[in-house]
Amino acid sequence: VTVLGAVITLLTTPTYRAVAYLLVDPPSLRFNQFDASNPISELLSGTQPYKIETQVRRLQGRTMMDKTRASLQVGKLPEIQVRSVRDTDIIEVAAEDPDPKKAAAAANELLRIYLEEVGGKTRNKLQHALAFTESGAEKARGELESAENKLRDFKERNRVVELEKD
Numbered sequence: 001v002t003v004l005g006a007v008i009t010l011l012t013t014p015t016y017r018a019v020a021y022l023l024v025d026p027p028s029l030r031f032n033q034f035d036a037s038n039p040i041s042e043l044l045s046g047t048q049p050y051k052i053e054t055q056v057r058r059l060q061g062r063t064m065m066d067k068t069r070a071s072l073q074v075g076k077l078p079e080i081q082v083r084s085v086r087d088t089d090i091i092e093v094a095a096e097d098p099d100p101k102k103a104a105a106a107a108n109e110l111l112r113i114y115l116e117e118v119g120g121k122t123r124n125k126l127q128h129a130l131a132f133t134e135s136g137a138e139k140a141r142g143e144l145e146s147a148e149n150k151l152r153d154f155k156e157r158n159r160v161v162e163l164e165k166d
Contacts, residue, residue, distance in 0.1 A: 016100035020107040022091040022114070024055055052084045056091055059114055068110045078106045 058064060059082040069077050078097030085092055095106040154160070 013098045015096050015098060016103045017094055017096045018100065018104035018107045019092060019094045020111050021085075022055075022093065022111050024052055024089045024091060052089060052091065055114075056082050056084050059091065059093065059110060064110060064113060067113050068106060071109050071113060072102075072105055074102070078103050080106055080110060082110075 065077060065080070068080075069075075078095040078099075081094045081096075083092050083094075084090070093107045093110055095103040095110075097103040097106070155162075
């Protein structure tokens with residue numbers, strides 16, 4: 001029996017396990033008033049925190065796995081398991097493969113793609129808010145210039161003299 005066990009052990013291909021962790025940090029900004037036409041209020045609104053199980057399902061989904069496979073340019077991904085760590089805001093991604101580098105690359109690439117997608121959505125919201133703010137600033141500059149011109153015209157028509165301050 002011992003000899004048989006030794007032979008099986010020698011013939012078995014080792015499997016390496018790489019583990020990566022992701023802290024799902026919910027947005028912390030809070031703003032009580034929400035104006036749908038103002039993208040800044042959307043950024044500051046009291047958004048729901050990311051649900052851990054929802055993010056786990058996203059990471060386990062076919063779309064994320066296909067993107068990971070394509071990014072790594074492999075036909076078959078290592079076996080990947082995604083789970084939430086009990087009573088935390090942490091997600092664990094574990095990949096198993098006979099090649100330790102492939103296992104590590106798969107776990108890390110899956111999280112990199114996920115973070116890129118989450119960051120891209122935030123970046124789009126920020127760009128929209130910036131465009132809205134720049135547009136509002138341009139409008140305000142035009143209104144200020146118009147008001148200054150009206151004040152100057154009023155002073156000229158009514159011969160208003162400004163006294164210097166001492």
